[in-house]
Amino acid sequence: MTVTSATGTMRIVRPRRVIRRSEAKWTWLLVGVIAAILLIWEAAVSWLQLIPASFLPPPTAIAVSFGKLLVDPEFWAAFGYSLGNVAIGLVIAVVVGVTVGLAVGWSPVLRFTVAPFLWLLYSTPKVALAPLFILGLGLGSESKIALVFLLAVFPIILNTMEGAVTVSTSLVNAGRVYGVNGVALGWKIIVPATLPYSLSGIQRGAALGFTGEVLGEFLGGTGGLGHMLEYAAYQFQMDDAIAMVIVMVIIANLTLLLISTLRRRLAPWYDDRKIAGAS
């Protein structure tokens, strides 16, 4: 859609309203479906008693547990502990991943020697290494941060690498013609051209990193949301456990939303649909 503003400037504007309206229809449908499922669930457990409430608590009980969680200081402590570990692990993964990805993507020598190992490591089920991390680094934060890092770093490296490899020669040529050389070439051409790819890798890395944190706490931890969840499950407090799972789903989705907003802010020129990325 082309809009001519008061100053006569033509700008290409996305037809937001149109998208919103058709999206709204689907949102209502989704809300309806969820409401129906909750209603059937409530009916099956509380009224018809088809399933024992101790095994699958009804939505109302979960809602009560969820409400209690939100005012429980212990929950917020666990929340801070988990998110702190994820944040630290993720920051290290971003720094290492972007640096390694740019280096390997840009240097043909590294690409032919190092890249095959990166792909090999990427496809290794790193979750299997989790017990080793607990044994090696202990029950504290260190083992969790290491796990977050390990899971998050590969998608970041590989996406950044793909971005750096696909920087077109003509952009580099344009840079050289107008006097951009050496470090400036990296900074003015390679990095911005790669940024959308890196961000897409970071998005994936964040999701995997969060999984790593919860897994680490499960396997052997002294705190955090995963630990709390495990505790509730052992006590057969299913309403608490399910409320915890919901919290995690919310956190994971908020993180993804945050990063995709960041991506649109930092790389507004980039068409989202064009990024396939290493998945």
Next chain:
Amino acid sequence: MTTTSIERNEAGAPLISVRDLSVSYDVARTGKRLTAIEGVDLDVHEGEFITVLGPSGCGKTTFMNVVAGLVKPTTGTVLVGGSPVTGPGPDRAVVFQDYALLPWRTVFDNVKFGLEMQKELKGAGWRERVQEAIELVGLAGFEQSYPRELSGGMQQRVGLARAIVAEPRILLMDEPLGAVDALTREVMRDEIEKLMAATGKTVLFITHSIEEAILLGDRIVVFKSHPGAIKEIIETGLERPRSERSIQHDPRFLELRDHLWDALQGEATAAAVSK
């Protein structure tokens, strides 16, 4: 034809001097070497407007890239201002065939890129220069648009503005009006001619249009393919200023057009047969 010489009869050393230039590429897929151009000789004097014509794939871009310092000669020498070309330099700006705009920069910042590494950017007045170049190519009002929001022809004009703003001694233009519509093309053509006449710049201008080559060029360099080489060089000898209308019935224009038409048709047929 009247004149065929690698050198124009003019006093002084040429600004660009190409001798026995050939370029071959390694083709990774087949492991063979492909000779893109061979035995190219050309002298270009300061202030000359050279147009380059030739069938697709005959090595026009390759030739220009060597002069730009982006591709190294396999054999032969290229001198600019008397010294061998070792890489790009501020004395040469390029309008790329594929535009080569930075997608993360707005039109304004893309044009500014032409000045980015020049010292002028630190001084005053660069904003006005960028704005002037944008207006020259008819993109006023689009300063804050991103390249992906523009049509192909508009993107091409951003590339043109970026080269013009750099105020180089030599302008290398690779089909700079290829994606522009006929009407805008005529306007841009006039602008380029006027600008070059006013500033006395030296231009190498690749085009696929015979009319454009005649209209703009002091000399026309015709390339042939397999391997790419110069087939002939023709001095147009038409009065300036020229306009599409004024030369339309000029017998010299008609003579040149027929001649070039035959030359290129022969080339195109040869290229098709050899494939």
